[in-house]
Amino acid sequence: MRLSLRILSTLAMTLLPIMALWGTLFYFTMVREINDEADDSLEQYASLIITRCREGRALPSLNSGSNNSYTLQPVTTAEAEAHLSPTFHDEEMFIPEKNEREPARVMTIAFRDNDDRYLLLTVATPTFEKDDLVETILWWTVSLFALLMIVVIIVSTLSVRRTLRPLYALLSWLDGYTPGQGHHTIPNDTDIKELSRLNEAAESAVNRSEDMLDRQKQFIGNASHELQTPLAVVSNRVEYLINQTAPTEEQLTELVKIDRSLRHSIRLNRTLLQLVRIESGEVAESDDVDIAELVRESADRCTEIYEDRAMECQVTTPEHLYIYINETLARTLISNLIKNAFVHSAPQSHIEVTLHDATLRISNDGTEALDHSLVFDRFYTQTSREGSTGLGLAIVKSICDHYRYGLTYDYKNGRHHFTVTLK
Amino acid sequence: MKILIIEDEPSLRELIERAMRSEGYRTETAEDFISAETKLAGYNYDCILLDIMLPGGSGLDLLKRLRTEGRRENVIIISARDSVDDRVDGLELGADDYLPKPFHTSELVARVRSVLRRGRTGGSLTIDIGNISLDPASRRVTIDGRVVELLKKEFDILLYFMQRPEHLVDKAVLAEAVWGDYADESDNFHFVYAQIKNLRRKLEDAAADMCIRSVYGFGYKFSPVDAEK
Numbered sequence: 001m002r003l004s005l006r007i008l009s010t011l012a013m014t015l016l017p018i019m020a021l022w023g024t025l026f027y028f029t030m031v032r033e034i035n036d037e038a039d040d041s042l043e044q045y046a047s048l049i050i051t052r053c054r055e056g057r058a059l060p061s062l063n064s065g066s067n068n069s070y071t072l073q074p075v076t077t078a079e080a081e082a083h084l085s086p087t088f089h090d091e092e093m094f095i096p097e098k099n100e101r102e103p104a105r106v107m108t109i110a111f112r113d114n115d116d117r118y119l120l121l122t123v124a125t126p127t128f129e130k131d132d133l134v135e136t137i138l139w140w141t142v143s144l145f146a147l148l149m150i151v152v153i154i155v156s157t158l159s160v161r162r163t164l165r166p167l168y169a170l171l172s173w174l175d176g177y178t179p180g181q182g183h184h185t186i187p188n189d190t191d192i193k194e195l196s197r198l199n200e201a202a203e204s205a206v207n208r209s210e211d212m213l214d215r216q217k218q219f220i221g222n223a224s225h226e227l228q229t230p231l232a233v234v235s236n237r238v239e240y241l242i243n244q245t246a247p248t249e250e251q252l253t254e255l256v257k258i259d260r261s262l263r264h265s266i267r268l269n270r271t272l273l274q275l276v277r278i279e280s281g282e283v284a285e286s287d288d289v290d291i292a293e294l295v296r297e298s299a300d301r302c303t304e305i306y307e308d309r310a311m312e313c314q315v316t317t318p319e320h321l322y323i324y325i326n327e328t329l330a331r332t333l334i335s336n337l338i339k340n341a342f343v344h345s346a347p348q349s350h351i352e353v354t355l356h357d358a359t360l361r362i363s364n365d366g367t368e369a370l371d372h373s374l375v376f377d378r379f380y381t382q383t384s385r386e387g388s389t390g391l392g393l394a395i396v397k398s399i400c401d402h403y404r405y406g407l408t409y410d411y412k413n414g415r416h417h418f419t420v421t422l423k
Numbered sequence: 424m425k426i427l428i429i430e431d432e433p434s435l436r437e438l439i440e441r442a443m444r445s446e447g448y449r450t451e452t453a454e455d456f457i458s459a460e461t462k463l464a465g466y467n468y469d470c471i472l473l474d475i476m477l478p479g480g481s482g483l484d485l486l487k488r489l490r491t492e493g494r495r496e497n498v499i500i501i502s503a504r505d506s507v508d509d510r511v512d513g514l515e516l517g518a519d520d521y522l523p524k525p526f527h528t529s530e531l532v533a534r535v536r537s538v539l540r541r542g543r544t545g546g547s548l549t550i551d552i553g554n555i556s557l558d559p560a561s562r563r564v565t566i567d568g569r570v571v572e573l574l575k576k577e578f579d580i581l582l583y584f585m586q587r588p589e590h591l592v593d594k595a596v597l598a599e600a601v602w603g604d605y606a607d608e609s610d611n612f613h614f615v616y617a618q619i620k621n622l623r624r625k626l627e628d629a630a631a632d633m634c635i636r637s638v639y640g641f642g643y644k645f646s647p648v649d650a651e652k
Contacts, residue, residue, distance in 0.1 A: 228524055229524060232524055232526060235525065239528065239529060240441070243589075252591075252639060253639065259593060267604075302605055307613065307614060308614075335604065335605060339604075
């Protein structure tokens with residue numbers, strides 16, 4: 001929910017009951033005021049009739065032009081005693097002149113005339129229509145409410161948009177931020193204290209995570225580096241045992257197995273170090289490298305090594321395609337992708353390698369799609385395969401990231417497709 | 424032949440020393456910058472194995488000093504700093520070879536041998552074992568003076584064996600050395616067998632003194648034809 005909408009709905013929720021309460025109170029206050037006025041005039045009118053009646057003067061005619069009307073009727077003492085003080089009430093009255101019923105304010109009082117008889121005087125005056133009043137007040141209240149809402153929408157939208165401009169700037173900055181790719185300072189062009197604090201907090205959080213990332217990279221680099229010498233020492237000692245100590249066949253078999261595992265560790269370690277180097281931008285200088293040549297060479301090597309699996313590899317490349325890149329990395333990029341296709345394909349399957357318009361496409365048969373979000377992660381493998389470092393595609397990704405090449409994976413019609421856009 | 428081993432890691436130093444001694448070289452060692460400096464100031468060596476990162480200073484500085492003093496010792500840099508920059512710096516400063524760690528001592532021995540040989544023969548890197556002679560630079564192989572035509576892979580395999588005579592070579596290691604990283608996930612070695620078979624035939628046809636023997640199904644040994652198995 002947008003912030004301006006949130007402000008609006010909160011205000012609406014708060015204002016609605018307040019306005020309803022206000023309308024109701026206003027209605028009752030109005031009614032009381034009007035009744036007070038009407039009652040006062042009825043009292044005056046009544047006292048005029050009573051005075052005239054007691055003095056024996058002519059009573060006002062019933063149709064005197066005013067809307068007031070009255071009736072006089074003799075009552076018993078008992079009945080009169082209930083009405084010695086004036087009572088008021090509202091009543092629908094028939095107005096003969098208008099020939100319709102109208103709401104009226106009615107006052108009843110009993111008095112004794114000169115003949116000591118009790119008379120009950122009922123005076124009435126037409127008054128306002130309550131329904132009309134309710135309707136009018138409701139209408140004005142609703143209008144006021146609507147007007148307030150419109151004002152609130154305009155003011156809150158405008159002010160939110162203007163006030164939060166730095167926030168939107170921060171958001172678009174964060175959207176464009178990739179950890180480890182280096183960053184520009186967060187724009188902090190605001191005099192609003194909270195937002196300025198937010199920018200500072202974001203900046204320091206980003207710096208902290210950059211720091212952590214750097215330290216983590218450094219750690220992996222250092223760890224791999226420190227492991228190299230002991231691994232080499234062990235491997236050399238194994239080689240010494242193999243060649244200089246005349247081991248038995250059984251011992252020799254074990255020693256060779258140990259050596260293979262060791263070489264695997266050494267390779268894994270070296271690859272990890274390479275990955276860290278690429279990720280931290282430590283790449284030696286580039287050159288114009290013939291990618292087409294490398295692609296053909298890689299495909300040939302793989303075809304040779306995996307010959308017994310009888311896979312058909314169809315390579316389509318232009319004669320030459322020169323790209324400005326570090327040659328070792330270009331070789332690693334291409335060989336890892338092509339090797340990956342060979343290693344993960346069933347015997348007799350079909351591999352297609354196409355280089356066209358600086359786009360390298362490699363596709364091979366598969367049984368199910370790989371997880372798009374994990375396929376380029378370190379140590380993501382579907383099958384645990386002896387000799388595999390699980391870093392091949394992670395290296396491909398880091399090389400592509402370093403040179404800002406596009407790298408995508410798709411699964412279509414039972415085939416894995418890897419595409420690298422070399423520009 | 425006297426070799427100076429400048430390496431700070433004791434275990435590695437011991438291994439290198441042992442490997443050099445078993446080749447019949449005399450060795451001296453230095454474990455840091457100062458002691459290496461002292462040794463170099465006092466003696467001459469045929470070959471210096473130089474680590475770059477040393478306690479007390481950089482191996483590259485030692486190399487620089489040797490060259491400014493006009494000394495012609497062969498220098499092989501051995502360094503864990505497996506980066507192209509170091510390699511380029513080292514070779515530009517006049518190192519004869521560069522071997523990144525981790526390496527196998529057999530590899531180092533082969534390099535030392537070839538560097539020393541080059542020093543003696545004035546530039547030629549030819550390796551001679553028995554009646555086989557192999558020149559890595561021109562990729563030419565002669566047996567008993569006659570040229571033997573080898574395909575690229577056959578040549579690479581023979582070169583690997585020539586650098587490690589009488590050593591047991593695991594076929595997985597051979598595959599990686601010749602085919603590179605492509606081979607590391609292969610589940611069999613048919614592609615190695617095929618090449619070995621052809622190479623064996625060519626060696627036999629040319630009446631070579633050396634042959635490639637299979638050892639227990641997992642490796643090979645390059646040894647004289649008449650040797651006991």
